[in-house]
Amino acid sequence: MHDDHHDDPHAPLAHDHPQTEFEKRVDAVQALLIEKGIITPDDVRRAVEEMDSRSPALGAKVIARAWVDPAFKGRLLANAKRAIAELGIEFTQEAALFAVENTEKVHHVVVCTLCSCYPRGLLGYPPDWYKSLNYRSRVVVDPRGVLKEFGLELDANVEVRVLDSTADMRYLVIPPRPAGTERMDEEELASLVTRDSMIGVARARTPALQ
Amino acid sequence: MTPRFKPGDRVRVRADSPPGHIRTPKYVQGKTGEVAGIHGAFRNPETLAYGRDGLPKQFLYVVRFDERDLWQQYRGSPRDTLLVDVYEHWLDPA
Numbered sequence: 001m002h003d004d005h006h007d008d009p010h011a012p013l014a015h016d017h018p019q020t021e022f023e024k025r026v027d028a029v030q031a032l033l034i035e036k037g038i039i040t041p042d043d044v045r046r047a048v049e050e051m052d053s054r055s056p057a058l059g060a061k062v063i064a065r066a067w068v069d070p071a072f073k074g075r076l077l078a079n080a081k082r083a084i085a086e087l088g089i090e091f092t093q094e095a096a097l098f099a100v101e102n103t104e105k106v107h108h109v110v111v112c113t114l115c116s117c118y119p120r121g122l123l124g125y126p127p128d129w130y131k132s133l134n135y136r137s138r139v140v141v142d143p144r145g146v147l148k149e150f151g152l153e154l155d156a157n158v159e160v161r162v163l164d165s166t167a168d169m170r171y172l173v174i175p176p177r178p179a180g181t182e183r184m185d186e187e188e189l190a191s192l193v194t195r196d197s198m199i200g201v202a203r204a205r206t207p208a209l210q
Numbered sequence: 211m212t213p214r215f216k217p218g219d220r221v222r223v224r225a226d227s228p229p230g231h232i233r234t235p236k237y238v239q240g241k242t243g244e245v246a247g248i249h250g251a252f253r254n255p256e257t258l259a260y261g262r263d264g265l266p267k268q269f270l271y272v273v274r275f276d277e278r279d280l281w282q283q284y285r286g287s288p289r290d291t292l293l294v295d296v297y298e299h300w301l302d303p304a
Contacts (some may be wrong), residue, residue, distance in 0.1 A: 096249060113235045139239065143277075144286045156287055162277075166293040167233050167270055168252040 006195055028074055030052065048091065054124040058089055059172060060193035063204075064186045066099075067177040069083060075134065080172060091121040093170065100163065101174045102200065109147065110163045110171045110198035111139045119170035123195060128197065141163060150201040164202075173200040211250060213269045214298055219245045221273060222304040223296060231259035234300045238292075242304045243275040246293055254297065269298040 033039045062084050066073035077085040080097040091097050095117060100108045113136050118126035129135050139146045143160050163171050175197040181189060196202035215221055234257050248271055253264025260302035277290040
């Protein structure tokens with residue numbers, strides 16, 4: 001193997017933007033916490049690594065199990081943290097977790113109007129739009145209009161329930177199982193469950209036509 | 211420790227803006243809704259935010275409002291609701 005990558009042209013390494021006041025403050029607080037022995041750099045690294053390991057695939061696994069196993073769905077609706085632990089998923093957030101079910105008659109959509117509360121332990125980082133002032137301020141006032149912008153038009157006879165997650169409870173939406181999936185196994189079903197369907201701004205994918 | 215309210219109770223959210231960190235959105239303050247459920251007791255984030263212990267724990271309720279009671283111009287169905295998590299010290303009987 002020859003070592004030729006030193007010749008690759010690339011821009012000089014540099015910060016891609018000047019540090020903001022918030023970044024400076026975070027760095028200063030982190031440096032103080034380390035200096036005082038309250039946390040170590042390895043604690044910070046492990047916390048970042050743990051957070052980065054979470055993704056909507058975890059939530060999709062939970063939903064697929066709920067679709068194939070009604071008893072599991074019952075336990076998920078009754079005590080979500082305990083139910084996901086059955087699948088080996090530890091919800092490490094201190095907050096509690098609550099599952100709600102979307103049906104033909106009731107549609108839940110989740111928001112945090114105060115900040116960006118989100119079931120990160122199950123879905124990973126929230127999408128940028130979830131944190132945007134636009135979504136947070138409008139979905140509570142006009143949920144049907146906002147859902148329509150996401151491409152989801154709900155019948156007038158569907159009851160819309162907006163869940164404002166302001167405190168210590170995180171919400172997971174169980175989307176309805178799409179039609180035409182009767183023969184699919186759990187893994188195939190999980191591939192139909194999108195992040196957005198677990199927030200309530202979309203339906204699960206429908207299977208590709210054979 | 212027992213919750214002050216039970217599901218079905220009518221409650222009004224206090225209209226208050228104390229200085230500092232609060233977890234009750236302005237748009238439900240002063241509005242009347244119904245207790246839909248009790249999530250349990252949690253340490254109070256409004257004191258936790260200042261490095262205190264957050265004790266005593268506060269009961270956290272999910273309170274249901276008719277969207278039409280929140281927004282005069284609400285355009286959706288009259289059955290549409292909004293559910294928001296509110297700590298007990300923000301609620302009065304209505």
